[in-house]
Amino acid sequence: MLQTQHNPGLAAQMSPRHFLDIDTYDSATLRFILNCAHSLKKAFKSGTGSKPKLAEGAVLAMLFEKSSTRTRVSFDVAMRQLGGETIVLNHNDMQLGRGETISDTAQVLSRYVDAIMMRSTSHEKLIELAKFATVPVINGLSDKSHPCQILADIMTLEEKKGLLEPLTVTWVGDSNNVANSWIHAAVRFGFTLRLATPKLLQPAMSFVEWARAEGGKLSLHEDPAEAVAGADCVTTDVWVSMGQEAGSEQRIALLQPYQVNEALMAKAAPGAIFMHCLPAYRGMEVSAGVIDGPQSVVFDEAENRLHVQRAILAWCLGKV
Ligand code: CP
Numbered sequence: 179m180l181q182t183q184h185n186p187g188l189a190a191q192m193s194p195r196h197f198l199d200i201d202t203y204d205s206a207t208l209r210f211i212l213n214c215a216h217s218l219k220k221a222f223k224s225g226t227g228s229k230p231k232l233a234e235g236a237v238l239a240m241l242f243e244k245s246s247t248r249t250r251v252s253f254d255v256a257m258r259q260l261g262g263e264t265i266v267l268n269h270n271d272m273q274l275g276r277g278e279t280i281s282d283t284a285q286v287l288s289r290y291v292d293a294i295m296m297r298s299t300s301h302e303k304l305i306e307l308a309k310f311a312t313v314p315v316i317n318g319l320s321d322k323s324h325p326c327q328i329l330a331d332i333m334t335l336e337e338k339k340g341l342l343e344p345l346t347v348t349w350v351g352d353s354n355n356v357a358n359s360w361i362h363a364a365v366r367f368g369f370t371l372r373l374a375t376p377k378l379l380q381p382a383m384s385f386v387e388w389a390r391a392e393g394g395k396l397s398l399h400e401d402p403a404e405a406v407a408g409a410d411c412v413t414t415d416v417w418v419s420m421g422q423e424a425g426s427e428q429r430i431a432l433l434q435p436y437q438v439n440e441a442l443m444a445k446a447a448p449g450a451i452f453m454h455c456l457p458a459y460r461g462m463e464v465s466a467g468v469i470d471g472p473q474s475v476v477f478d479e480a481e482n483r484l485h486v487q488r489a490i491l492a493w494c495l496g497k498v
Pocket residue numbers: 245246247248249250319327455456457
C-alpha cells in the first residue's frame with residue numbers, strides 16, 4: 179500500500195515543496211520519496227489494483243535549456259499516468275530566450291501551472307526560479323547536479339543489491355553534475371562512495387568537505403583499479419557533459435585511462451553491477467562489452483526514472 183502520510187500539514191504551509199538537490203533533504207524525507215517510488219512501481223506494473231491518480235487535474239510545465247530524452251519522456255508519462263498533464267517549453271521558444279527574467283517567468287508560470295520542472299544550463303537559474311515560483315520547482319539536471327537521476331539510481335541499486343549501507347559504489351571518470359548528486363546520495367543513504375578521477379578533474383572541494391563534515395564514507399582516488407577493487411557497483415557518465423564541448427580534447431585525453439571496460443569490471447566484487455545514467459558513448463567512457471554485457475543494469479535504471487518521477491511529482495504536489 180502507498181503510504182500517504184509523512185509530515186502531515188506540510189503541504190498546507192506557504193513554501194512549495196521544491197525538489198532541487200538531494201543534500202537539501204534529510205534522510206527520512208528521501209527514504210519516504212523512494213518508498214513511494216517502489217510502491218508506485220508495484221501499483222503501476224501490476225495488472226490489477228489501484229493506480230493512484232495523484233496528479234489529477236494538475237499541469238506540469240517542463241522547461242528545457244538543454245536536450246533530453248529520458249527526463250522529458252519519463253516526466254511526461256509519469257504525469258499522464260497520475261492523471262495530470264504537461265506542457266513542454268523550449269527555452270528558445272520562450273521570451274526567456276529573448277531576455278525576459280527568470281523571476282518574471284517564475285511568477286507568470288506559477289499563475290498557470292501546478293509545478294515546473296527545469297533542465298538548466300546554470301544551477302543559479304533554478305534557484306532563482308524556485309525563489310520566485312509559488313509552485314514546486316524540480317531540478318531536471320543543472321550544471322551542478324542531477325538529483326532525479328540519482329534517486330532512480332539508488333532505487334535500482336537497492337533493487338539489485340538490497341540494503342544500501344553496506345554497499346560500495348565506485349564512480350569512474352569525470353566528476354560532473356551526476357557525480358555530485360552521487361556524493362549527496364552517499365551521505366544521505368549511508369553507503370560508501372569512491373570516486374576515481376584524474377587529479378585535474380576531481381570533484382569540487384565544497385562537495386567533498388560537505389560529505390566529510392556530514393560523516394560521509396567518501397574517498398578520492400586517481401587509480402581506477404584501486405577504486406573499483408571489491409566494489410558492488412561501478413558507475414560512470416559521459417566524458418563531455420552538455421555545455422562542456424568547447425575545448426574538450428584535453429578532458430578526453432585525461433580520461434583515457436578511466437574507461438570502464440571488462441578488465442576494470444573484473445576487479446569489482448563478484449556480481450557487481452554497472453550503471454550509467456545514459457546517454458552513453460561506447461568506446462569512450464564505457465566499452466560495448468560492459469554496457470551491453472550481463473553486469474549492466476542501465477535499462478532498469480532508465481525505467482526507474484519513470485517510477486521515481488511519479489513519486490517526486492506526488493511529493494512535490496503534496497499528495498503523499
Ligand atoms: N539521464 C538523463 O537525464 O537522460 P536525458 O538527458 O535523456 O534526459
